[in-house]
Amino acid sequence: MAHNTTPPGFLLTNLNQIANWARTRSMFPATFGLACCAIEMMASGTAHYDLARFGMEVFRASPRQADLMIVAGRVSQKMAPVLRQVYDQMPDPKWVISMGACASTGGMFNNYALVQGVDQVVPVDIYVPGCPPGPQSLMHGILTLHDKIMDGELARG
Amino acid sequence: MADEPEVVEEPEESVVEPDRLLPADPTLLALIESFEDAEYLVSAGQDIVILPKESVRTFAEAAKSAGFEMAADVTATDYLGKKRVRFEVVISLLSVQHNVRLRVRVPVDAEDPTLDSITPVYPGANFFEREVYDMFGITFDGHPDMTRILMPDDWQGHPLRKDFSTGSVPVQFKEANQI
């Protein structure tokens, strides 16, 4: 899919745009795969769909070294404090993609056991719907995030 | 003597017990026959034994020696309002060598939701009994670690009981699906 890689007037832009460009081009996701969506996230990182072309195939195990948290799967009540702890350990600037129906809204499991939407626990930037969203949908979400960062809509730090 | 009415010899009355239903399979027959209070029945083509809760441990030990090496599953059902005894703990036993399955149902009432644990006999029932405790509130005596397994430790209530609501959050347009 065509993606504009060179911002216009590269040498004349201010530092902020350069920083945004650098942030989008090597965003490291933190491993936060929980359930079925995690398998699709792994599939999008492997050879057929290949996140490596966006510089993102390195899933950092340590949240201290990651800047993107893709919450892939259903978040149970027991997991919510863990989710928050991992999010808090990530240094700024950080972004959150809520992948799948269960992470975005609780999905088909409207019951006692799940947090109805991970935005109850962490602030979310992009919601990717699907059950599970295929790798194409996840990549669309990631690239939308890149676009938003490049445009300066998500100003962090 | 001639005035006496003829004494008709009555046949000797013997106490006739109703025929107890017993399984055809020899492994099951050997196991169930010795337990007087076990009620055997067949439902949907599957062998079931209903056992009072006092006999659970001895039945499990007898089953283990009869060749049921594995307790495949331990779960429970809440029959609130449908049956006189509220809970039923269901133990599925599997004999690999004889290729026989048996399901044991143990009624447990709500006033005293305890049962002997079969973990000393079948260590594989460990996690299953913890789950039954977590979801239904039935405690198992003799279990090495009777704590919650699926819900957080400070959770109040037992989710799979019928009087524990599903906990659904009202969602717009949900009311349209009331069937």
Add this chain to the structure above:
Amino acid sequence: MTNRRSEEVWISGTEEPDWLVAGTDEGEQKLKEHEEGGRLTEQTGTRIVDDVLYEGDEDPQERMIINMGPQHPSTHGVLRLQIELEGEIVRRVKPIIGYLHTGMEKTAETLTFMQGPTNVTRMDYLAPMHNELCFSLAVEQLLGVEIPPRAQAIRILLTELNRVSSHLVALATNGMDVGALSMMLYGFRERELILAFFEKTTGLRMNHNFIRPGGVAADLPPGWEVDVQNILDELPPKMAEYDDLLKANPIWLGRTRDVGIITAAECLAYSITGPTLRATGLAHDLRKSAPYSGIEQYDFDVVTGTRGDSYDRYRVKVHEMEQSLKIVKQVLESMPTGDYKTDDRKVTPPPRARIDESMEALIHHFKIYTEGFKVPEGEAYVAIESPRGELGCYIVSDGGSKPLRMHTRAPSFANLQALPILLSDSLMADAVASLASLDPVLGDVDR
């Protein structure tokens, strides 16, 4: 977090509020204090009863309890292990689960029997067809309907392909955890072939809701023979590639040979089934001992190992993939014609075209999709052989259109009880390799 208002937010850098700390405290799941003397209990055929593994003569002060997970790259989902280490050796391990508990059994009581597979399919998300099949078989046992042969053959085709794709993920993650990173890429690359076929047939790559009580949801698409033949042609050379990478690789052998040994008697005592049990040498496979959905007409072997270590579990999975492809080939050659779902209109909805013609069809369609079909009162437990072991579904019906109780006997839930045995007195690195070879899927464990 059960006692937190939704407006409360913790800003990092400030003092930690009590609800945040309390949420991650071990609480009741703490590894218990060492008892005086320690014990190693011998029971019939088993080695240990609980998670105490050793004779306590070492100084307990030298031990360190570390926590692995729930967020960790190699715990296969959100599994938390509390490991007591003495140097590099694992002395005790306690798995703590529940981080993915979704209340599926409670949700199942609010869904009709036709909606049931949507719920159940998300339990073991690597083998969704198996979950659906198990649920459907249990419902059909209660209903007493007969499934046409084409539907049975389609079910076997899909579940055996699913077994292959699940084992591919198992090998991929096993390889990645041990260090063979290319195995991850290979496994997922081949899986795409099978997922493409599933997408063409069922509409979704995962979590299909295709196998329903009464048959399957739709017929196979035209041209499916070409796709399946393509899978059958492409996979064997690729599997030879995996063998090149792993089978005689000295690093792989060194990391998996004699690591995580378990015996058959221990497996049976701890209710462990599946490739783990078969790798110990016991040929127990539910496809042979309790055949379902017409699988007895296909010719295949039950694969067993000898030593019960991680390497044998890996070989069992590879050979099981070969056997599954053998079954798929036979299904491809002998697929019967006919209906893809049963004729009983009280159970399966009528074909869409009939709704325009017949009032009765319209009413049946309406009733089945809104209220759901009613299942006679009773209970049934049906078990099938999923890629992880015995997957069983216990359904109690009270005569209505929703189950009174739906319980799934999850193979990974029982298999996790093997962890203290697999990890006893092993090195920390072996712990990761053993856990990977056990192949737990946390959706199955926590439901």
